[in-house]
Amino acid sequence: MRFPATARISLDALNHNVRVIRKRWPGMPIMAMVKANAYGHGLVAIAKAFESVDSLAVARTDEARQLRAAGIEKPLVLLEGVFDTQGMRLAAELGCELVVHNDTQLTMLSDWSGAERFTVWLKVDTGMNRLGFDVGKADEMRAALSRMPSVRETRLMTHFACADASDGISMTAQLERWQAATAQFEGTVSVANSPALLRDDDVLSDAMAHRMPEHCWLRPGIALYGISPFDGVAAASFGLKPVMNFESRLIAVRELEAGDAVGYGGRFVAERPMRVGIAAAGYGDGYPRMLPDGTPVLVDGARCALAGRVSMDMLSVDLTHAPEATVGSLVRLWGEDNPAESVASAIGTIAYELVTRVSERVHRVYE
Numbered sequence: 001m002r003f004p005a006t007a008r009i010s011l012d013a014l015n016h017n018v019r020v021i022r023k024r025w026p027g028m029p030i031m032a033m034v035k036a037n038a039y040g041h042g043l044v045a046i047a048k049a050f051e052s053v054d055s056l057a058v059a060r061t062d063e064a065r066q067l068r069a070a071g072i073e074k075p076l077v078l079l080e081g082v083f084d085t086q087g088m089r090l091a092a093e094l095g096c097e098l099v100v101h102n103d104t105q106l107t108m109l110s111d112w113s114g115a116e117r118f119t120v121w122l123k124v125d126t127g128m129n130r131l132g133f134d135v136g137k138a139d140e141m142r143a144a145l146s147r148m149p150s151v152r153e154t155r156l157m158t159h160f161a162c163a164d165a166s167d168g169i170s171m172t173a174q175l176e177r178w179q180a181a182t183a184q185f186e187g188t189v190s191v192a193n194s195p196a197l198l199r200d201d202d203v204l205s206d207a208m209a210h211r212m213p214e215h216c217w218l219r220p221g222i223a224l225y226g227i228s229p230f231d232g233v234a235a236a237s238f239g240l241k242p243v244m245n246f247e248s249r250l251i252a253v254r255e256l257e258a259g260d261a262v263g264y265g266g267r268f269v270a271e272r273p274m275r276v277g278i279a280a281a282g283y284g285d286g287y288p289r290m291l292p293d294g295t296p297v298l299v300d301g302a303r304c305a306l307a308g309r310v311s312m313d314m315l316s317v318d319l320t321h322a323p324e325a326t327v328g329s330l331v332r333l334w335g336e337d338n339p340a341e342s343v344a345s346a347i348g349t350i351a352y353e354l355v356t357r358v359s360e361r362v363h364r365v366y367e
């Protein structure tokens with residue numbers, strides 16, 4: 001038990017999830033999101049494991065640097081572009097594609113005197129109001145970019161704010177603005193994150209129908225990691241498999257009397273004689289301290305419940321439903337049969353945040 005807290009990462013599940021997306025959107029290239037340490041799954045290992053994605057996207061030049069240093073040769077996209085000329089030089093050296101979303105980045109491109117030429121993803125804002133140029137200026141911006149010697153090719157992208165909302169109203173409104181401003185553009189585009197790709201309506205496919213599939217880049221992130229982007233809809237209902245199993249082991253078992261309290265603050269108090277197990281995982285590993293009593297925890301496959309406040313290195317579990325459990329028993333905090341989505345919803349957050357915050361000391365095992 002050298003590494004009790006472990007994230008077992010299934011590369012089979014990862015590539016299975018790529019196939020799920022490919023099957024729904026045949027012929028369209030996939031730009032796989034590996035930003036934020038591949039959503040906590042391990043940047044380089046995940047990038048190397050993808051069998052058939054067409055490019056990889058990161059948020060920071062340093063992530064791109066790590067990928068190139070590890071020998072990854074796939075196209076790399078910098079989702080926020082570069083922030084200064086030093087970043088731009090690094091991006092050129094690493095051969096990154098650049099998202100361009102503000103005037104500073106346009107100026108940097110027009111001032112670029114290096115020999116390298118960039119593939120540019122011009123980001124237009126269709127209603128999220130985060131990054132991007134007003135969508136009405138897409139043509140003008142595209143023309144400006146096409147005159148710059150530093151630009152090899154200009155592509156267009158936008159990002160949805162509410163693709164996970166069940167009514168789809170906001171996504172439809174964004175797509176309408178997108179269509180109105182880009183219908184004449186016959187080049188390469190990219191619009192869809194995981195929720196847009198998994199929705200059960202035809203809003204997106206209708207909007208893409210007039211384009212060649214090979215010109216429509218998909219941008220899935222969370223779906224590739226086997227997590228549902230929709231509140232209350234299981235990933236399994238799309239055929240997705242969780243990639244991360246976040247696990248540890250019991251390192252102690254206590255017999256409690258009625259009235260005994262467990263852990264800091266004595267938050268959990270036994271109502272009757274019972275057993276609790278102490279597992280070697282805590283908020284120092286990325287298991288949130290905010291989680292309430294009753295949060296599902298699997299012990300040797302049996303559904304048990306968190307009992308007491310999460311410590312830095314440990315947590316305690318009610319073993320009523322795992323009477324055979326003992327020191328060394330396997331504890332699954334999330335993963336198969338215990339979706340990270342359910343754990344996240346217990347504290348009003350999303351599984352994206354949980355998997356991304358699994359800390360560095362957690363041993364990642366790829367299988």
Ligand SMILES: *Cc1c(COP(=O)(O)O)cnc(C)c1O
Pocket residue numbers: 033079159192193194195219220221222223229
């Ligand atoms: C992270 C990100 C995505 C992927 O989003 P998911 O919801 O994880 O699929 C797509 N596009 C952009 C611009 C992103 O930053």
